Structures are given as C-alpha cells and as structure tokens.
Amino acid sequence: MANVTFRQASCTYPGAPRPTVNQLDLEVRDGELLVLVGPSGSGKSTVLRMLAGLEPLSSGELRVGDLDVSARDPGERDIAMVFQNYALYPHMTVGENMGFALKLAGVSREERATRVREAAQMLGLEALLERKPKALSGGQRQRVAMGRAIVRKPRVFLMDEPLSNLDAKLRVQTRGEISSLQARLGTTTLYVTHDQVEAMTMGHRVAVLAAGVLQQCDSPRVLYARPANAFVAGFIGSPAMNLLKVPVGPAGAMLGGVRVPLAPSTLEAAQGLTELTLGVRPESFELAADGFRLDIDSVEELGADAFLYGQLMLQEGPAPLVVRVDGRAPPAAGSAVNLRVRQGEVHAFHPVTGLRLG
C-alpha cells in the first residue's frame, strides 16, 4: 500500500510542439481509487504510462510512498497494470499468465500455485486456469488481466480503460466488480477512462484532464455540484450542462429576456464584466408561465425522463439548449414551452478564462 504523488510532472514526446502532460500535481491517496477522466488526447493514458515507467518524465517528480521512482525501470516500481487490450501472453495458459511475474521473481512453484488459485477464486477463474487466452470471452480475458495484477500484490494498480472492449451490459457489471474488489484489497488504484459515467460511479475521487492540464480533482459529487471551470462543467454530466454566453448586470444575468438571479459571491466575482458564461444543467429548468419561451425542435423520450432540444436566441445568435422534463407527459416537438431556472441551480463562469465565478 502506498500513496502516489505527481509533483510538477511533465511528459513531452520527442518532436511534439507542446507537452502531452503539463506540470501535473496530483496525489492518489493510500487505498484510494482515483479515476482520471478526459476526452481523447487529453493525456490521461500518458499519466498512467508515466507512473508505470513506460514513458519518461521530461521534468518533475514522481513518488510511490516515500520513494522517488521517477528514474526507475517499470519492473522496479512494484506497480501492476491492466491494459486496455489486456495484453495477455497468447502462448501461456491463464494460470501461467497470472503466475508469470511470480515465476520471474523466483517464487517457488507451490507458493505460485497457491497465489494463482487464490486470485482465480476471487475472480471466478478456477475452471479456466488451463485455457489459453484465445479460448476466452472478452469478459473472461478482462478478469484474467485483473488476476495477473492481483496475484503480484503490488503497491499500486493501474487500469487503462479496462472496460472499453466489453459490451454495455458486461461493462456495468464489471464496473461494480472492480469497485468492490478494489475496496476489498484496499490497493491504491489509478484508473483511466474517457467514460464520465464510469468515472462518477467508480471513483472515490475523479481527476479531470484536458490538453495535458489537470482541471479539477475532487469527489464526484463536488465535480458535479461545483465544477471549477466551464470545461469540467461541460464534461461531467449527460446530457452536458448548457453553457450560454449572456449579459450580466448588478441584478443578475439575463437569459432569454428573463432575469436569472445570481448568488452574492458570484455577482461580486463578476464585477466589471458585462457578460459571463451561464451554466445550467438540463434538470435545472422548470416549466413556468413567466419564464422565457423555448421552441422545441426535437424530443428524446427515455421513459422516466424526456429531453427537449431547442434553440435559444442570444445576443450572439441562436444557442442550443437541452431541458430535462418528466417523461410521463412530455411536450411534443414543434410546440413551445416557457421555462425558468430553478432557484440556486445556476453556475457562472468567466467568459474568457472559463473559471468559476463565486
């Protein structure tokens, strides 16, 4: 067990114009499952590979526990990784795959067999130990990859989009299994995904990365309720938060000709600005006769909820808007509704920097 600390850690690929990971400061606490999430190209997998020792740091420091591992070989870091495509050794059986690291470490045959059996039991793989990877289903391969990591009892687990090759149903099931396994073993885990639902459901804390820069790292609840900037606001939540450039005055922001009251701290932070980026989640609208009018272009019915899609006329032109309503009697496409923002459920961001106001 150990905590992991990135201190001003950067990674620049040779010939790249800018760093793929830029001055990352991040701590994974002892026993924590921290999920690293971001769009493709955000550098999240590179962060993982830096920790694994597969990509060198171009500057900064990387610690596992008290040990500076920045310059150590992958094998000297006591870290196990689950690869996106599992990277099982095709010529070895499941048992040999799981015991390979122990064999290299000189662990006796009996002890190896015991530990492989323990891990196999935990993952329900006992019946498959003699099989080769190509004779396994996707879900089974995924579990073998997990097993290979567990057997070693490493200080840190790394998981690189381990569920992305599974079908939707299996993904949900495996998500739960990984979470409970991690809780049981208590091994510090860094988990990379581009799927924000995975991030929100699995992570004790979630770190959001964009263009190689850490945007925010906090509990899923805080990320959702108080996003630090417009990027996090738009990335976390599905459908995404509505982000609208609107005029602002001392009395609040104006949305579709209707005043939206802002918290005093927000107004204070917005002093001197004539406009700001207003963030409203789809579920933060309510129907109200005195609200602004939205013409509905299309309706997505999901059963319990329905999402209304329309265009809102703003100063800069029309902006798309998504609104969640009760799914039992949604308005039809082509009709119009009057809406207002629920009290206190509004986010405001700086129009240029995107940073949260107040």
Add this chain to the structure above:
Amino acid sequence: MTHASLLRPRRLVTYVALLLLTFAYLAPLLWMLSTSLKSDAEAVSSTPHWLPASPTLQGYTSVLSAEDAPVLRWFLNSLLAASLQALLVVATAAPAAYALARLELPGRKVLLAVVMSTLFLPPVTFLAPSFLLIGWLGWLDTLWAVAIPGAASAFGVFFLHQFFRSLPRELEEAAALDRASPLQVFWHVVLPLSKPALATLALLSFLTNWNDFLWPLYVLLSADRLTLPAGLSQMQSSYTIHYPAIMAGAVLASVPVLVLFLFAQRHVIEGVSRTGLKG
C-alpha cells in the same frame, strides 16, 4: 460452390489460366520424375514420352550404388550443413533483429541501414573474400566451410526485424511491468510469439543452403565431402548422358524440400504475411 458458378465464363478463364500456370511450374518436376523412372535408352529416345513405357528403378539403383558417387553421403552432408546453417541463422538473426527493432540504442537506424545495405551487394562479390577467410581458418574441404559463411544473415535480421515490430508492444510492456529484464522479455514473450517467423526463416535458410551449388563446388574438394547439388553436377561429367541416374539424384534432392514445405506450409504463409513481405 455450384457447378453453374464454376462454369461462368470469367471464372472459367481464370481457372484455365491457373491450370496452365500450375502446369508450367510442375512440368519440369514431372519430367524429372518421369525421366528418373525410364531406362537409359528411353530417356534419350527421339520421341519424348511423358510416361515411361516400362518404368524401372534402374536410375535409382545405379545412382545409389555408384562407387565414385557416394550419393547418400552427399545427401547426409547437405542435410548436416543446411540444418546447422538454418539453426545458426535463426540464433544470430533473432537477437540482432530484436535489438534493432526494440531496444533504445544510439545509432540504431544507421546500424540497421548498414546491415540491410549488404543485401544489395551481388553474392558473387563475397566468393573470393570468403574463400580466403575459410582457407585461413583451415576449413577448406570441411562442412564448416559450407555451413558457417551464411550463418549471419542480413536478410534474416531484416525479416525478423519487420516481424518483431509487428508484435503488439503492450505484451512487452506488460512483461516489463512483471519485472522481466529485456533478455527475459525476449526469451519468454517475444520468441514464443515469433515461432511462425522463426520457422519460416529457418526453412528459407535451409533451402538456400540446400540448393547452393557454386560455393560448395569452390570449397569442397574430396568426393565424399561434397554436398548433393555439387556432387550431382560432378556426375554429369563422369557419366556423360546417363539421364535417369542424374534425375534420380535430383528427385532425392527434392524430397526433403517437399517434405519440409508440406509440414511448414501453414507456418510459412503465416510468417510471411505477418511480416508484410507478402507478394
């Protein structure tokens, strides 16, 4: 496939063309086999026959019992030399190719280019220097002279280099995280996964050596030290036009090749297509 689709005009043209091509390739082999079963008289008859009128094994018995032509000895010599060379080529090319494909070495690309540039030299240019070297080593008229010079193969390095680069890198990374040293990664992960390519290279090396004619003729002098192709060529002069015996020798020379291909066919096709050298 139904008979109707088999007989569609375009298909028909394709099949006829393929059959003709197959025949063009097979004809010399069939002729060799046929002649080996003929009598001396029939072999030189003015109207050639595809099928021997009265098949006889005379050619085989005479080639196997000829006192000045120890064909079995030559066969064994060829087998030894070609097998040894095939083993050595794989043993030297695999580590070299892996180092050039994956290890972080300064000047790696230059090194690969130098190795590959030797492929463009005509093989004949090596005859004299190799001969002098073999003489200096005292290996003239020994099997070492036939097995060793080709044992470090630039083609082998290139071929395996391409193959190793096509292996998924994650496997080697996973092994590195499992605390495997580069040598252990090579031994426990890369080599087992490369069996098709290694088999292909071994086979190609074996065949090159097996069929080589000029070099053994240079360095092997005593009658009982010759390899099969070199020996058979000597027979031609001493036996003037004793065709059935020569063809019987050629059939014997082809048998190992055909047997090897039969067993290794699947591996070879896989090995060649995976290295992207197809066609």
